[in-house]
Amino acid sequence: MNEPLVVRDAAMRPVADLLRGPAPTCGPDTTVAEAARLMTTGRARYVLVSLPAGALGILTEGDLRRRVLGVGRGGDVPVAQVMTAPALTIAASTLGADALLVMLAHGVRRLPVVSATGEPLGVVEDTDLLANATRGSFLLRGEIARAEDTDALVAACARIPSLTLGLWRARVAALDVSAILSVVAEAAVRRAVELVGDETRSPAAWFGLGSIARREAVPSSDVDSAWSGDETVDTATTHATAVHALLDRCGLHADDKGASAARPRFARPTGRWHTAIEGWLADPFADQALVMLGMLVDSRIAYGDPALDLAGHTAQMLRSRPEVLRLLLREAVEEKARIPARRRIVARRPEPVDVKVHGLSPVVNIARWAGTAAGLASESTPTRLRVAVERGLLAADDGRVLGETFDVLTQIRLRHQCEQLERGQTPTDVVDPQLLGPLQRSLLSNAVREIAGVQRTLAYAGPPA
Known part of the structure; x- marks a missing residue:
């Protein structure tokens, strides 16, 4: 059976990747008639309103129906009187899943997306996220x-x-x-x-x-x-x-x-x-x-x-103490990733493998050290590895190996636990290699061996200078 590798869902992509283009924008003194024209021209259901000090307002089709047409106002009303301000915004790096939760929590269907410096990049809508x-x-x-x-x-x-x-x-x-x-x-x-x-x-x-x-x-x-x-x-x-x-x-x-x-x-x-x-x-x-x-x-x-x-506070304090950061790295490489030895020689059966302890945890620990040294906190293991490579804290090959093996081991772990759920069992991290297909056994063995190789490299040579 193939592993579920196919769908890279919008839910797990940064919202910046989901934008369809820049949003129509106007000033607070613009009339609602002109704002409606901008929506039509831009094929959008909203218009962003630029406010002082970098703040944003938003006027939607729903606002036009409820606050203009529904109460008998004319098209010459300034958008400042009917817009929602300040608009709730999200950072460009926010995952689609988190963006939709914000929408659900606040009862909105669209969110302006802003850059790290607060510049509006566009608007993400709930329909962009609902794969x-x-x-x-x-x-x-x-x-x-x-x-x-x-x-x-x-x-x-x-x-x-x-x-x-x-x-x-x-x-x-x-x-x-x-x-x-x-x-x-x-x-x-x-x-x-x-x-x-x-x-x-x-x-x-x-x-x-x-x-x-x-x-x-x-x-x-x-x-x-x-x-x-x-x-x-x-x-x-x-x-x-x-x-x-x-x-x-x-x-x-x-x-x-x-x-x-x-x-x-x-x-x-x-x-x-x-x-x-x-x-x-x-x-x-x-x-x-x-x-x-x-x-x-x-x-x-x-x-x-x-x-x-x-x-963030802990990560910042750790970066001020590089000797303690080095101890985190030492801890991450000392407990080697491994496949337990075959002890039942007569039965010729491999020992069960705890995928978390023997494979995933070493990658998580290395990524935690590397991500912290790179200035990150509260990020996923793949993100920490990627940024660490970008900033020269991990060799590109080591970062690639750790990222790929983390993905493979997560697939094996999830498949194992979902099959346990289907059988009505309590999910565990302990996998019997005999129950894996030949491909999965090979992937498991190779992944653990490659992680151990990166650990040895970091232990002997340390991170890149």
């Missing part, structure tokens, strides 16, 4: 985001496994399935936090950690979490315990190793997080410092105040 293979994922995410109570959330989340199977059967690329599953899971976490409630109303943030934050979740992925804010730790952990209890009902289980905001270690006021980060940098051999720093670099705010971000 047939992923339409169900967007609908489910919307249902999760609008769940009125805990029972409704549990019922919506019960469809996540069937959604995953549907995407896989539709031959959506494995990396895309992982990213979609991550965004859906994060939407469930956000809604669970909202439904449990925050009685203090103080500034706070709930963080996703690990694979969901990196947009690399699979059916077996746990929900790792952390919390930062102004509440007391007791209040925060009590709240987090209730959130995780609800998520457990949703089939989204907490990390079995304890990376949970329900524990004081992962629930700290913001100042104490910063103090802890400084302590881990000062003594990276104590208190599981490298593990904690790596988890924070991977973190992503699922709910709460963006100003409380820890990923």
Whole structure:
């Protein structure tokens, strides 16, 4: 059976790649009659309005119907009186899946796309994002985001496994399935936090950690979490315990190793997080410092105040301590990717392989080091590898090998877990090579061997000068 390699879905492409061209634009004093003409000429259902200080407004066909024709206004009304301003915008690098979630959350059907400097590049519409293979994922995410109570959330989340199977059967690329599953899971976490409630109303943030934050979740992925804010730790952990209890009902289980905001270690006021980060940098051999720093670099705010971000702060602090960054690299290359030896010689059967531990984790760890050194935080493994190569922190061949093997191992892992779901089994990362076809066994063996080769190169020669 071939692996599902075919569909590179709009959901997982940057919205800048989906733009159909520049948007029609006018000034705030332009009449609605002229704005309507610009829409017709530009074959668009909207016009952007340039405002002072780089801000944008937007006037849509719906605005014309509701705010002009519907109330008997004439065509000489300035657009400033009927537009929506300031318009909600998104960055050009935003993934299509995340853009649609923004649309769902704010009740809009189109979003102006801006460059890193704030220049308008065009407008992305919901119809640009709704590919047939992923339409169900967007609908489910919307249902999760609008769940009125805990029972409704549990019922919506019960469809996540069937959604995953549907995407896989539709031959959506494995990396895309992982990213979609991550965004859906994060939407469930956000809604669970909202439904449990925050009685203090103080500034706070709930963080996703690990694979969901990196947009690399699979059916077996746990929900790792952390919390930062102004509440007391007791209040925060009590709240987090209730959130995780609800998520457990949703089939989204907490990390079995304890990376949970329900524990004081992962629930700290913001100042104490910063103090802890400084302590881990000062003594990276104590208190599981490298593990904690790596988890924070991977973190992503699922709910709460963006100003409380820890990923960017941690990455910046790490870059100021290159000796600690080197320790992250050493940790990434010391535990070699490997296929367990054949111990059952008489039976001539290979040992089971934990695809995550023996293959994927080494790539994730190298990419985390390289991405952090390159100035990134909260990014996917493929993105970290690509940027690291662009900035000379990884040799081009090493980056290519790691990227390709990560893709191959994700395909094998997802296929294995989807087949387990079809059989009604609990998904795991442990694969019996005897159950793989000859091609998949060969791909698995070659991928692990190539990862180990890159690890040896980095261990002996280090990164490029």
